[in-house]
Amino acid sequence: MVAYTSEHPPIFVTVDLVILTLREGMFAVLLVERGGEPFRGRWALPGGFVHVDEDLVDAAYRELEEETGVGGDAVHLEQLATYGAPGRDPRSRVVSTAYLAVGADLPEVRGGSDAADARWWPVEEALGLDLAFDHRTILGDGVERARSKLEYTDLALRFVPARFTMPELQGVYEAVWGTALDPRNFARKVTRTEGFVRETGEERRGARGRPARLLEAAGARTLMPPMMRE
Amino acid sequence: MVAYTSEHPPIFVTVDLVILTLREGMFAVLLVERGGEPFRGRWALPGGFVHVDEDLVDAAYRELEEETGVGGDAVHLEQLATYGAPGRDPRSRVVSTAYLAVGADLPEVRGGSDAADARWWPVEEALGLDLAFDHRTILGDGVERARSKLEYTDLALRFVPARFTMPELQGVYEAVWGTALDPRNFARKVTRTEGFVRETGEERRGARGRPARLLEAAGARTLMPPMMRE
């Protein structure tokens, strides 16, 4: 490694966020409509520049809070990948580190500091949009990461509140994977996977039908054996 | 996203490489001894600055070739993660995207353009070194990525030549995972995993003992069902 000289010109660094949640049982992602050039009027992932003295993950938390109003504790955040092709931003060389955020029932949003509009999109619809920059690729990678992490980690629990029911948890898997699962096999699998969920002893009453028992996380971060995607 | 102003100062971007191979059956990583400050005399991952008009992955290929003399085709390269804590480089703000490289029996190396020395280290030893920057973290992440990708992808085949024997393949798993495997169960598993390996019809003779049949890759990139790490 050599000393810094003009041979190694600086590069702009941004973070972009793939923020996933379940809204009314639908797998959804937050997109913002661009208010300025380039790509004015096109939908994009929320994101922004990294400050000079700011860690990448802190920049991601800051953008997350700015866009959703939700603080870091309530939301799972993990690095996805870094996208750095020259020309991905027509203005200048910009390298972007993408983060995946997952939260339970994140709030409705409208507008933003520097965006014309912002709203939740059903993930399948969002994947069909012609997004700004290389955000279609990033979104696809984020969705795939979430889908595969449902298999072998407790990521599904980030899509539901601290207390949840077995049918709600099954709904997470069904919405994110886009498949139907058998409730008998699902419940058996969840129950027998050591440390995944635990009974709270309480029930959720008041709705139609038989009351559902409330569960909570039991602490395991990785699932052995994993859940099977079909 | 706003326009570029002095509010968003540029940042230096580098790539670092975790280059893994098997040398005489030992799981090994390439480290370079730093010839300049900071961290002069400490061991580090090979890496360097990204050029202004160079894609990140191209910078990684370039560094790989500079350090090992091996071109891209022979080596598997994938992005690992990006490390961007302020202060990780004492000189200025540097964000580094790390890549994982895996090749079969990569050549001996000595010295380098900008390094005092370079050599292959047994991975376990390297993990015990006090590496420069945050390279201990990066190395740990790279090794864990390789270990887990042996389970569900054909990454093991990148550690061996195009034609290889069943005991050689088993040796990859044993060296990288650091565990002993049962040859009967191993061969059954490999053989029954659709598209993993195929017989070439040839044998390797000339060594002591019964000749080993030569196998080759059969094309599958992901293994279903996965190999099991103990």
Add this chain to the structure above:
DNA sequence: GGAATAGTGTCTCTGAGACATTATCTG
């Protein structure tokens, strides 16, 4: 023929997948 290395079969157990009925609540 001896040393070295490659190659293989069986049994048991665990977990996945297919499948329909009963239980408990609200209105």
Add this chain to the structure above:
DNA sequence: CAGATAATGTCTCAGAGACACTATTCC
């Protein structure tokens, strides 16, 4: 009591893990 929703058990099949001997070569 009707409608809605939650909860659960059995059978079959596939794959993992434990385990020891035979086959083929070189010297």
